[in-house]
Amino acid sequence: MATRLDDRMRAARTARLRQVVADAERLCREKGERLTPVRREVLRLLARSEEPLGAYALLAQLRRQRTGRVDAPTVYRALDFLLKLGLATRIESRSAWVLVDRSARSDASVFFLCNTCNTSVAIENLGVADLIADSARSLGFQVNRPVIECSGTCASCSTPPVTTPTGQERSP
Numbered sequence: 001m002a003t004r005l006d007d008r009m010r011a012a013r014t015a016r017l018r019q020v021v022a023d024a025e026r027l028c029r030e031k032g033e034r035l036t037p038v039r040r041e042v043l044r045l046l047a048r049s050e051e052p053l054g055a056y057a058l059l060a061q062l063r064r065q066r067t068g069r070v071d072a073p074t075v076y077r078a079l080d081f082l083l084k085l086g087l088a089t090r091i092e093s094r095s096a097w098v099l100v101d102r103s104a105r106s107d108a109s110v111f112f113l114c115n116t117c118n119t120s121v122a123i124e125n126l127g128v129a130d131l132i133a134d135s136a137r138s139l140g141f142q143v144n145r146p147v148i149e150c151s152g153t154c155a156s157c158s159t160p161p162v163t164t165p166t167g168q169e170r171s172p
């Protein structure tokens, strides 16, 4: 059972990863930009990660994968590029980056960051987007990147693990 679910999750993740890269390539073509191998790899690493990744974590993973030399400025340039194209966003409280869900209808995302397991979940909330837009309008303020970060404890970290007694009867 668990294996089949794992397989399905892995297949879904692979499909998502392929979709992310295909979308980025299309966006780059539209903007006359190039998704260089480093930019593509940083994008893939962000897409694969369930937690925001810092530049040095990305650098370590890139160095493990690539034969060529990669240094911190290369990673920062790739991140700047992804940020500029709206493919990634920066989580200020973690000094880390996450992939942007480009299917979201608004660009105001609320990030829920778990302090225990470091996972991040982005929720699109049109009410929040409207609130920011209204407030910005009344202040005459130009918002570049509406990012809301909420830190705390995720559901799985706040729930104690369920222990199933071994040797239980299994249904046929």
Ligand SMILES: [Zn+2]
Pocket: 114, 115, 116, 117, 118, 119, 153, 154, 155, 156, 157
């Ligand atoms: Zn957690």
